[in-house]
Amino acid sequence: MTNRLTIAIQKSGRLSKESMALLNACGVKFSINEARLIAHSTSHPIDLLRVRDDDIPGLVMDGVVDLGLVGENVLEEARLERIASDTAAVFQPLRALEFGQCRLSIAVPRELSYQSQADLDGMRIATTYPQLLKRYLKDNGINARVVMLTGSVEVAPRAGLADAICDLVSTGATLEANGLVEKEVIFRSQAQLIQNSETLSDEKQATIDQLLPRIDGVQMAKESKYIMLHAPKDKLEEVVELLPGAETPTILPLSHTDKQVAVHMVSTEKLFWETMEDLKAKGCSSILVLPIEKMMG
Numbered sequence: 001m002t003n004r005l006t007i008a009i010q011k012s013g014r015l016s017k018e019s020m021a022l023l024n025a026c027g028v029k030f031s032i033n034e035a036r037l038i039a040h041s042t043s044h045p046i047d048l049l050r051v052r053d054d055d056i057p058g059l060v061m062d063g064v065v066d067l068g069l070v071g072e073n074v075l076e077e078a079r080l081e082r083i084a085s086d087t088a089a090v091f092q093p094l095r096a097l098e099f100g101q102c103r104l105s106i107a108v109p110r111e112l113s114y115q116s117q118a119d120l121d122g123m124r125i126a127t128t129y130p131q132l133l134k135r136y137l138k139d140n141g142i143n144a145r146v147v148m149l150t151g152s153v154e155v156a157p158r159a160g161l162a163d164a165i166c167d168l169v170s171t172g173a174t175l176e177a178n179g180l181v182e183k184e185v186i187f188r189s190q191a192q193l194i195q196n197s198e199t200l201s202d203e204k205q206a207t208i209d210q211l212l213p214r215i216d217g218v219q220m221a222k223e224s225k226y227i228m229l230h231a232p233k234d235k236l237e238e239v240v241e242l243l244p245g246a247e248t249p250t251i252l253p254l255s256h257t258d259k260q261v262a263v264h265m266v267s268t269e270k271l272f273w274e275t276m277e278d279l280k281a282k283g284c285s286s287i288l289v290l291p292i293e294k295m296m297g
């Protein structure tokens with residue numbers, strides 16, 4: 001058995017670019033041949049398996065790969081599907097990742113009058129996520145028919161295949177373009193890193209132990225900014241208070257004046273233009289907000 005860690009990621013789709021970008025940012029390098037299913041890392045004992053996202057939960061749960069990077073919607077659907085068919089459905093969630101954010105929602109044609117959930121009673125609802133939809137219907141005591149479609153769910157009402165749909169929504173542009181209106185959000189999702197539930201070899205575990213803090217570092221850095229500014233000495237406390245999620249600032253003297261000091265700090269939250277304007281109003285100048293590439297505690 002090889003001691004190279006295997007990770008399944010989506011070959012081509014909404015999660016592919018960011019999955020690769022995350023691994024790259026962690027220093028894991030690959031040379032991808034688009035035609036190949038497997039890609040070997042040139043920097044780490046890691047092999048990538050590039051597959052359809054629907055296959056990722058099963059590959060991890062069955063131990064075909066060690067880790068998988070997949071949307072929680074696909075993961076939960078697969079877990080419920082396996083439970084329904086008495087198949088083992090265990091895995092270890094490792095990290096929620098900050099991409100692939102979307103929601104699974106029920107939408108109805110614009111012209112349909114819809115007051116409440118109860119209006120779904122008796123409807124045919126088209127979806128690619130029958131398990132998640134059935135769970136929602138059961139939990140809410142709704143008696144509707146689930147129509148399973150593997151793609152183009154948004155055209156089902158127009159095609160006369162269903163009265164409503166249950167599909168992924170992000171900006172809402174797809175619904176809008178198809179004359180549909182979002183009515184009920186039934187599941188919120190983002191990408192997740194998951195691991196097979198069996199204990200791994202020491203070598204593979206060591207690779208994961210190196211990878212996880214790097215993922216945390218990349219995710220933390222994404223949110224964080226390095227802020228530099230000149231602040232009036234007598235307003236220092238108020239200035240620091242304005243900065244969101246700021247850790248202890250570094251205060252440095254300025255050579256040309258003793259009325260102002262330089263303030264350097266890492267802010268772990270987004271800094272809005274409004275805050276910059278408030279800082280300026282307090283007498284701050286030379287305000288710089290810089291992105292941070294990597295972080296380690």
Ligand SMILES: Nc1ncnc2c1ncn2[C@@H]1O[C@H](COP(=O)(O)OP(=O)(O)OP(=O)(O)O)[C@@H](O)[C@H]1O
Pocket residue numbers: 010011012013014015051052053054070071072073074099100101102168169170171189190191
């Ligand atoms: N509009 C969106 N915005 C953000 N994330 C999304 C969006 N649509 C889907 N996702 C997330 O990305 C995952 C993959 O979406 P994609 O549309 O690429 O899937 P697919 O067509 O099923 O791909 P595959 O060919 O791999 O089966 C979804 O399961 C979901 O977690």
Ligand SMILES: O=P(O)(O)OC[C@H]1O[C@H](OP(=O)(O)OP(=O)(O)O)[C@H](O)[C@@H]1O
Pocket residue numbers: 014152154167168169170171172173174175
């Ligand atoms: O609310 P929106 O921002 O419009 O996003 C929602 C759409 O995005 C996804 O499809 P995708 O574009 O990935 O294409 P596919 O499902 O047809 O592959 C999803 O299946 C929806 O159709």
Ligand SMILES: [Mg+2]
Pocket residue numbers: 052053054
């Ligand atoms: Mg898919």
